[in-house]
Amino acid sequence: MLKQKNTAWFCVNVAAALFWLWSLGALPARAEGAAFWEAARKEDYLSGRLVGLSVSDNGILRVVPTPQLLGDTQQPFALCSLLVGQDVYIGTGHDGKxxxxxxxxxxxxVADFEELDVTALxxxxxxxxxxxxxxxGKIYQLTGGSAxxxxxxxxxYIWALECLADGTLVYxxxxKAGVFALVRGEMAARALFTTDESNITSLLVAQDGAIWAGTDPGGLVIRMAPDKxxxxxxxxxxxxxxxxxxxxxxxxxxxxxxxGKPAAATSSPVTSADVTTGDGEGGASPPLRPASGGTTLYRLGSDGRQAPIWTTGDTATVLVRWQAGVLVGLGSGASGGQGRLFFITPDGQASLFGTVDEERVAAASVGANDALYVVTSGLAKLYRLGPENQNEGVFTSAVQDAKALVEAWGYCYLESKGDVVFQTRTGNTQSPSSLWSDWSAxxxxxxxxxxxxKARFLQWRIRLKKGAEVTAVRIAYLPKNLPPVITSFSVLPVGVALQEAVMPPPDPSLVTSGLDPLQFGIIANQPPRKVFQRGARTLQWQAEDxxxxxLTYRLAYRLRGQTNWKPLAEKLRNPFFVITPELLPDGTYEFQLEVSDSASNPTALALTSTQLLGPVIINNRLPKITFLPSVISEKESKLKVEILAAAFPLKSVEVAFNGGDWELxxxxxxxxxxxxxxxTLTYRQLLPGEYLVSIRVLDAALQTTSEKFILAIKP
Structure with missing residues (x-):
């Protein structure tokens, strides 16, 4: 019993030491054999599901207020909201309620309008x-419970509404993009300004009385000063x-x-003018559609400086001032189906403030004592987030895929403070279901x-009590060793040899560090270069693990028709091997390639794969040229030549007469x-004397040979 306690103490302390080293960057993300799933960055947590937790820019989880459901409209879409006293108004689509x-x-x-969408309040x-x-659309006035x-x-289309201090309604x-003012009691609105843009999508009445507007598709911010x-x-x-x-x-x-905005977008301000009631058609431009390409928050300083301070790949719909910064509400498939609120400081520091189960945060209002009223879409609901933290929060990771059944699970290491616990569950289906194991203790x-x-997939969750923090999580496992796969095994044309690219040797300390050489500008596994080597046969292959x-490689050979394999080369690291002319005698061969992962696994767990290649002809004999008995005379000579190929077919035959040019x-x-x-070579009307006839042969192995014949013409 004492031995078991000591063993447990040793394991926990080794785990703590390993985690300490990892936190300092001393351990690679994947050591030989062992593999790890890690969560230490904001992005790692945003890929999972957070309830009652925030995550800071530097990846720290903390407990935050949990949304309290106040109302469910039973509508699919919410488009806008407005806090008036103790009541929150919610405009929905596409039933116009x-x-x-x-x-x-x-x-x-309150109202069920004829139009499809309630777009602004x-x-x-x-x-x-x-x-x-x-x-x-129309602009409705709600007084005493009627519209x-x-x-x-x-x-x-009407995209935004604001009321000025004197009661003038600005929309x-x-x-037909523009900003218009409707003075209470008047029957007509007047244009404050119009633009060449398709839509004015947002309005802001500033502290100094200026009216700000945002446009689509040019992405302009327009300001109308108090002096118009x-x-x-x-x-x-x-x-x-x-x-x-x-x-x-x-x-x-x-x-x-x-x-993807247009190449040019300009605004065209106009002087004030009355706009009378028309037929309601406005123009032929298409309606505003949700834009793609993510979200960027820009800061426009009072000193004229402009800068982007925060960006996300999701599409945001909410921007509301809260405390010393702003809250941005968003949601998309990339965020795991949760609507999310981020708190952004004026200098761009961001932290996840809260989440809701619906897929999007559609609107938000800030009430007394910084109480936050959040409206969701996907299902149009209203939540309240109070200023005080709840008792606990839970993070559930995305499903982790080991790519195969694991050999063994290791430790889950938590870098945290306060009251934090973790659990895991596993299964062999991509999505958790009743076929998975229960959550562990x-x-x-x-x-x-x-x-x-043991299974292929794992999911983990951590529970934080009030006041606790989690800085990093690391889960270790030993992947099930999978056999290497040979994707190709071939022989190059005769005479084509490969040479390993000459690379300077890396620093020995880098080799033993386990770090990726690419981080130091060292490019490993450069492809070999091709060179000509007469008579060479080069075996080339590709394998993956x-x-x-x-991976290491072993080659064996046998003559075609034989049974036993003979070793040719072992412990190869390069995926090719050159058979030089003197290495094997002429013949037709078969080759066996064996690929092993023993360099990265214990002997008992190492796996191999094999593949055969053949037939491969090895021949160093040259074609044979023989001059046959021929009829030779001064009038006409017919010279007969026989050429016997060796193992490779003939490629070309040429002749040169009396030292002249070679002719095919x-x-x-x-x-x-x-x-x-x-x-048959025919020569006519040759004068008496001796003539030199040369024959040159090239075979498919790019081997050449030649012979000469003295053609003697007697008088």
Whole structure:
């Protein structure tokens, strides 16, 4: 019993030492044999599911407020919200309904409009609520629980509403993009300014009374000063400015969506003009569509400086001032189906503030004592997030794939403080189901041995109590060793040899460090270069190992028709081997390639794969040239030549007469396709004397041979 305790003490302390080394960067992410799943960055946690937790930019998990459900509209989409006193108004689509939810959870259907979407809400601060609808929409006024049409503008889409201090209603439009003012009691609106853009998508009434607007698809931020001067103050790289917010120091933040904006986008301010009621069609431009390409938050300082301070690959729809910074709400498939709120400081420091189970955060309002009212989409619900942390939070990882059944689980190491526990579950299906194991018993930090059954997939979760933090998580396992796979095994043409690329030897300390040589500019496994080597036969292959093991190669050979294999080369590291002319005698051979991962595995776990190649002809004999008996005379001489190929077919035959140029000749049957070919050389009207006839032969192995014949013409 004492021995077991000492063993456990030793294992835990070794685990702690390993984790300490890893945290300092002293251990590679994957050692020989062992492999690890790690979570130490913000992105690692965002790939999983967080409940009641925030994650900072430097990857620290903390407990935060848990959303409290106040109301469920039973509608699929929410497009806008507005906090008025103790009530939250929620505009939905595509049934065009407006709900009011009291902070005690009481929910009322305020209006069911004819139009499809409730796109914007505003209040004059005196109890009157305005709602804008689209398409072919209207502006409704809600007073005393009833809704009436306050104005029917000619524009097709209304994207934003704001009320000025004097009660004037300002609205932004699409299709015919502009910003218009509707003075209470008047029957017509007047244009504050219009642009060449398709849509004005956002409005902000600044502290100094200026009106700011964001556009689509040019991504412009436009400001109308209190003196009515209109200026495009920012041309963002993004396609659309979805939301605008202002901080206490006057800094304006702009939420840019998407990319791929047109090459040029300009605003065209106009003088004030009355706009009378029309037929409601507005124009032929297409409606605003969700942009793609992620989200960028821009800071527009009061000093004129403009800079992007935060970006994400998801599409954001919410920007609301909160405490000393802003909250950005977003959600997409990339975030695992959760709507998420990020808190962004003015200098761009971001932390995940909270999550909801629905797929998107659609709107948000800040109430008294920094209480936050969040509206979701996917299912249009209202949540309240109070300022105080809950008792605990839970993080559930994405499913981890070992690519094959694991050989053994190792330890789960937690770098944390406070009350933290972890659990695991495993299975052999990609998605957790009833076929998976149950969650293991909770193990407190700093961790311990994983007790879940061996399987291909693993999921882990950690539970943090109030005040606890998690800095990093590391899970160790030994992958099931998989046999190497030979993807190709071939022989190159005769005479083509390979030479290993000459590389300077790496630093021995780098070799033993386990670090990737690419980090130091060392390119490993450079392809060999091809060179000509007469008579050489080069065997070349490709093999891969899903475990990433180091592979070694063994070659054996036998003459075709034989049974036993003979060793040719062992412990090869390069995926090729050159058979020089003197290495093997002439013949037709078969070769066996064996690939082993023994360099990375214990002998008992090492695996091999083999593949055969053949037939491969090895021949160092040259074609044979024979001059046959011929008829020779002064009038006409017919010289007969027989050429016998060795192992390779003939490629070309040439003749040179009396030291002249080489000329290509064909056999008597005109086709150079046999092991034995006969050629007839005819010479007429030669003067008496001796003439030199030379024959040169090239075979398919690029071997050449030649013979000469003295043609004597007697008088």
């Amino acid at each position: 407006l709900f009011k939810v009291a902070t005690n959870g009481t929910m009322t259907l 505003a209040t004059d601060g005196k109890g009157t609520v305005f709602a804008a609808t689209s398409p072919d 009436r049409v306050a104005y029917d503008p000619p524009e097709k 932004a439009t699409g299709a 001067t209109v200026t495009a103050v920012f041309d963002a790289p993004s396609r659309e400015i979805r939301q605008l917010a202002q901080l206490a120091d006057g800094t304006v933040l702009a939420l840019g969506i998407g990319d 909770e193990t407190p930090s700093p961790g311990g041995m994983i007790r879940s059954p 899903k475990n990433g093991d180091t 000749i064909y056999p008597d049957d005109l086709v150079l396709d046999s092991a034995s070919e006969t050629f």
